[in-house]
Amino acid sequence: MKIVTVANQKGGVGKTSSIIQLASGLAKRGERVLAVDGDPQGNLSLFFGAAEGQTFGQAAGQTKIPGFHDLLASIENGKPSLKNSIRKSVRRRLDLIPFTDRDFRINFADDRIRNLKDPFAKVLSKAANFYDWILIDSSPSNSCLERLLVEASDAVIIPLEFQLFSVSGLEASIQEVDACSQECGRGIEVHSLLFTKAENRLNRVQDYRRVFSTFRIPIFEVCKSEYMSRSLEKSRTIWECGPSSNAAKDYARIIEKSFLEIV
Numbered sequence: 112m113k114i115v116t117v118a119n120q121k122g123g124v125g126k127t128s129s130i131i132q133l134a135s136g137l138a139k140r141g142e143r144v145l146a147v148d149g150d151p152q153g154n155l156s157l158f159f160g161a162a163e164g165q166t167f168g169q170a171a172g173q174t175k176i177p178g179f180h181d182l183l184a185s186i187e188n189g190k191p192s193l194k195n196s197i198r199k200s201v202r203r204r205l206d207l208i209p210f211t212d213r214d215f216r217i218n219f220a221d222d223r224i225r226n227l228k229d230p231f232a233k234v235l236s237k238a239a240n241f242y243d244w245i246l247i248d249s250s251p252s253n254s255c256l257e258r259l260l261v262e263a264s265d266a267v268i269i270p271l272e273f274q275l276f277s278v279s280g281l282e283a284s285i286q287e288v289d290a291c292s293q294e295c296g297r298g299i300e301v302h303s304l305l306f307t308k309a310e311n312r313l314n315r316v317q318d319y320r321r322v323f324s325t326f327r328i329p330i331f332e333v334c335k336s337e338y339m340s341r342s343l344e345k346s347r348t349i350w351e352c353g354p355s356s357n358a359a360k361d362y363a364r365i366i367e368k369s370f371l372e373i374v
């Protein structure tokens with residue numbers, strides 16, 4: 112796998128946080144990474160924008176910065192221009208395609224997005240020649256935009272919380288990935304389940320582990336950690352604001368085991 116989307120139709124499960132830590136962690140390990148903000152809310156873009164000496168508000172107001180929507184528009188015009196949409200070196204070896212059009216869902220109708228699926232996948236697979244990894248953040252919904260992202264990917268990582276409600280959400284997410292696989296005629300793997308905010312002291316956690324293991328998808332866990340909210344507040348990655356925290360150790364382990372395959 113090389114192009115990975117982090118997806119779950121539910122919000123607040125740690126998609127954006129995980130992209131931040133996985134992308135920056137891989138770059139720190141010497142890998143060349145492209146992070147793609149595929150969520151019109153632009154949280155990933157705010158994180159990296161605000162880190163460049165701007166306030167959150169300043170970063171949020173920069174709607175003129177080219178980003179994901181410009182890439183789609185350039186593909187639609189028959190002149191795909193990945194370069195123009197990339198923000199170079201938001202960290203060492205880490206580039207970003209930001210999402211800076213907050214009105215994207217109004218401006219870009221579903222049928223336009225649907226028509227761009229194949230050419231978008233082609234553009235990303237070309238980009239994969241220049242990077243070791245392309246990690247894509249997605250929004251908590253189930254629309255044409257998420258399908259476009261998943262169908263351009265080799266694999267999907269599904270972040271979840273240990274809750275009974277997550278089971279039905281997970282079933283829906285797996286079905287959605289299967290539907291995308293069928294639509295694009297290419298196997299897209301559900302690579303792993305990533306339990307964010309894991310708390311061992313919760314009584315039912317063993318029960319949950321048992322329930323989720325029946326899906327036969329590799330499971331990773333990141334412990335609940337105050338460093339994770341601190342990371343977002345301060346626009347600093349976990350490697351910058353809490354390198355020896357347990358959450359950093361958990362993400363480092365995921366990077367080694369599921370990306371770098373160091374067992």
Ligand SMILES: Nc1ncnc2c1ncn2[C@@H]1O[C@H](COP(=O)(O)OP(=O)(O)O)[C@@H](O)[C@H]1O
Nearest residue numbers: 122123124125126127128308334335336339340
């Ligand atoms: N391991 C963790 N421990 C504690 N809080 C976390 C952890 N991972 C994520 N969070 C918090 O969960 C909230 C939602 O995370 P976010 O990444 O924005 O989710 P999503 O992108 O799925 O909507 C944020 O406030 C974030 O700080």
Ligand SMILES: [Mg+2]
Nearest residue numbers: 126127150154
């Ligand atoms: Mg998010």
